[in-house]
Amino acid sequence: MTNTYKFNDTSMLVEHFSVSEFRCKCGGSHDTIINPELPEKLERLFKALNCSAIVINSGYRCPTHSVNVGGSTTDFHTKGYAADIICYDQSGNKISSKKVSCAAQDVGFGGIANIDSTYTATHVDVRTSNFWKGDEVVTSDYSVTDDFYSYYGIPKSSGNVSITSAIVARGIDVSEHQGVIDWDRVKASGKVDFAIFRAGYGKESSQVDKQFERNYSECKRLNIPVSAYWYSCPI
Numbered sequence: 001m002t003n004t005y006k007f008n009d010t011s012m013l014v015e016h017f018s019v020s021e022f023r024c025k026c027g028g029s030h031d032t033i034i035n036p037e038l039p040e041k042l043e044r045l046f047k048a049l050n051c052s053a054i055v056i057n058s059g060y061r062c063p064t065h066s067v068n069v070g071g072s073t074t075d076f077h078t079k080g081y082a083a084d085i086i087c088y089d090q091s092g093n094k095i096s097s098k099k100v101s102c103a104a105q106d107v108g109f110g111g112i113a114n115i116d117s118t119y120t121a122t123h124v125d126v127r128t129s130n131f132w133k134g135d136e137v138v139t140s141d142y143s144v145t146d147d148f149y150s151y152y153g154i155p156k157s158s159g160n161v162s163i164t165s166a167i168v169a170r171g172i173d174v175s176e177h178q179g180v181i182d183w184d185r186v187k188a189s190g191k192v193d194f195a196i197f198r199a200g201y202g203k204e205s206s207q208v209d210k211q212f213e214r215n216y217s218e219c220k221r222l223n224i225p226v227s228a229y230w231y232s233c234p235i
Contacts, residue, residue, distance in 0.1 A: 002080045005032045013039040014223050016046050022059030022083065026068075032060045033080035037126045040225055041107050042083065044169070044193075045124070048103045049095055051087050057121065058084040076111060082125035084115060097122040098152040105133065105148050112148070169193035175231075176210040183218035194225040201231040 005011075007029040009019040017039045023032050046054050060080050063073035076082035087095040097114040100122045104112045110127035113134030123134075133143045135151075145151035170191060174181060175198035186192050197215050200208040212228070219226045 002033050002035045005034065007031060012223075014043040016054070017042055017056075021056045022080075024060050024062050024065055025058060026062055026065035028062065028065075030062055033078075034060060035080045035126055038081060038083060040223075041104075041109055041124070041126060042085070044107045045087070045100070045103055045109075048107060049087055049100065050090060051095070052090050052092060053088045055086045055088070056083050057086060058082075076125040076127060081127060082111065082123065084121060084123050086121055094120045096120065098148070098154060101133070101148040102152065102154050171195060174198070174211070174215060176212075178211070180211070181215065181218070183215075183222055183224070187222045187224060192224065194227070195219050197226065197228045198231050199228040203232065 005019045007023070009032065012018050013034070013036070019032060019034065022034050022039075024030065042054060042056075045051075058069070058077060059082075061069070061071060061075075061077040063078050066075055066078050067073060071077055085100075087100050089095050097116075097119045101112050101114060104122065104124050109124045110129075111123065111125035111132040111134075113123045113132060113136055115121045115123045115136045117137055119137075123136075131143070133145050133148060133151075134140070135144045138144050148154070149156060171194040172186075172192055173196045186195075195215070197212055198209045199212050216226060216228070
């Protein structure tokens, strides 16, 4: 699933990333295509690494521009699935792509690779098959590892912050029993990373949770990741 945005769209997709940051660098005025999972995972990466900024050097690419920069007409950039990024720490220093690759692995990106000889630029994408964990200093054609921690010799705990524990998301499970929720207030709290809704209960399809549709639409409006379940008891 992808979303299409007009060239001049500057709306925020998540807390730290806007549509304009993913715009094709070709200089044209065509639409921008973005898979919504991409900014959501970049936001999680931002928090996992405690970044001061993540700069997107290349997001969506039109097929012509992708070929011009060494890609193809059908690569993951042209589908709105990929971004080439540089991450910065709280002191404004570039974070090694070795550490970024480890954190991106934990976040769940399908394609991850160091893409330059200085180990400061990283490719990430949200492919769902043919996963790639690469290092383009070595090769651009295949995965070099199944685990970046082992490959780069980085312990699971980096400095004072565990990369793995830092990405644990905080969520809430809600239904009509919580009444009419003020989702703007939930978003502003900064304490809720996702929400799970009761869609309904029992064996009758008419027993839909009274707040499900509102809860869902409000979270989509505010870019809060969501999921749902149907409550039942086996007999």
